[in-house]
Amino acid sequence: MRNPFTFKASVFKWVGLLIGSVVLAVGLAYSLDFSGVSLLPSGFSLTQSESVVSVKTAQSNFALQNRYGRRWLHYATVSRSDDSFRQMFITADDVERVEAGHPLPDNTLILMESWYSSESPGIVFIKQKLNGSWQYGSFNPSQPDYQLSDRASCQGCHAPFSGLDFTLTKPLLEAALQTQQLQTAYCDRAGRSPCDPEAYLPESF
Secondary structure (H helix, E strand, O other), rough: OOHHHHHHHHHHHHEEEEEEEEHHHHHHHHOOOOOOOOOOOOOOOOOOOOOOOOOOOOOOOOEEEOOOEEEEEEEEEEEEEOOOOEEEEEEEEHHHEEEEEEOOOOOOOOEEEOOOOOOOOOEEEEEEEEEOEEEEEEEEOOOOOOOEEEOOOHOOOHHHHHHHHOOOOOHHHHHHHHHOOEEEEEOOOOOOOOOHHHHHOOOOO
16 A cells, blocks of 8 residues: 555655746746847848747847837947947838838838937937938937927038938948948047948948
């Protein structure tokens, strides 16, 4: 006859192992970073019906992200000599319309986060191409505002770069879409002064 105490001990042992396995699985799941959204699949198909999976690796943060009420693709990081850096984004809706070697299509919307510390971004800058011309805007990260205007100061800063469709990071954007890798660049000037275009070329050039 089976010893009832031995049988109960065996049951408790297996129940304990089952509970331990569940706790371990939950712990591992929460230890992973699933705050982003998926890397773009081959071909950059972005239909709304597709499921997205969070992917972040040490090699790339090239991912779609929900920020400021919209969906963006993080395509480049530009570091500066004063230890500040810029994070560059393009709306997910514009990704498939970008063609290497061609001007950016009308309605393209680009966002630039300015970081002066690792804690939180400073002013966020936006630019959108409307009827062939770029309009500019900016807002506090906690108060997204997509109003645009001609902004003479912005127009004047970008005016020398007509060969890049007035968008210095355009080569980085094209390289990011081609390689599906976040691009990086270094500008040896402080503040918001643009570097020479060569500073924004991807490493493969």
